[in-house]
Amino acid sequence: MKYCSECGSANLVLRSPGRDTHRRLVCNDCEKIFYHNPRVIAGCIVEDNGKYLMCKRAIKPRPGSWTLPAGFMECGETVEEAARREVWEETGAQVDIRAPYSIFSVPQIDEVYIMFRARLIEFSDDPGPETAEVAMLAPDEIPWENIFYPAIKDILQRYIEEKDRGVFGIYMGCSEDGTVHFMQ
Numbered sequence: 384m385k386y387c388s389e390c391g392s393a394n395l396v397l398r399s400p401g402r403d404t405h406r407r408l409v410c411n412d413c414e415k416i417f418y419h420n421p422r423v424i425a426g427c428i429v430e431d432n433g434k435y436l437m438c439k440r441a442i443k444p445r446p447g448s449w450t451l452p453a454g455f456m457e458c459g460e461t462v463e464e465a466a467r468r469e470v471w472e473e474t475g476a477q478v479d480i481r482a483p484y485s486i487f488s489v490p491q492i493d494e495v496y497i498m499f500r501a502r503l504i505e506f507s508d509d510p511g512p513e514t515a516e517v518a519m520l521a522p523d524e525i526p527w528e529n530i531f532y533p534a535i536k537d538i539l540q541r542y543i544e545e546k547d548r549g550v551f552g553i554y555m556g557c558s559e560d561g562t563v564h565f566m567q
């Protein structure tokens with residue numbers, strides 16, 4: 384940003400205003416503080432009779448790789464609404480959200496992924512332009528070597544293992560360090 388969106392001044396500096404713990408872009412003329420915060424990505428693991436809803440990416444990065452439906456939360460919606468909307472936009476499926484499954488932080492790129500467990504209700508529409516192909520895949524049909532992001536592969540593998548054991552946990556952490564929490 385070159386100019387203050389409040390007063391139009393070009394006198395913008397990086398500093399820690401007041402007792403703030405972080406350096407912010409601040410307008411020296413009107414004292415407007417420009418906050419830059421992480422983005423939330425919401426999505427679902429959608430299971431139906433041992434098959435999992437996956438989509439093949441049509442867009443960069445890595446078109447042709449497979450992933451779980453997820454995308455950026457919008458202002459004015461809850462994180463569950465965001466997850467349901469993203470599933471519908473990317474796959475055309477209506478789903479019923481059951482429970483949180485993973486709260487995964489990526490501080491290197493300022494993103495937080497919140498993934499839910501969900502049940503398929505029905506396919507009510509065609510996928511949007513971000514998706515090349517949609518499929519319900521059994522574990523032995525999942526293209527494990529062509530999954531978009533390692534954390535997506537991990538979350539699917541954990542789900543399949545936990546489903547076999549009949550107990551689902553909730554992951555909290557990042558790729559280097561995290562814990563699966565099981566509630567009593």
Ligand SMILES: [Zn+2]
Pocket residue numbers: 387388389390391392410411412413414415
């Ligand atoms: Zn200003």
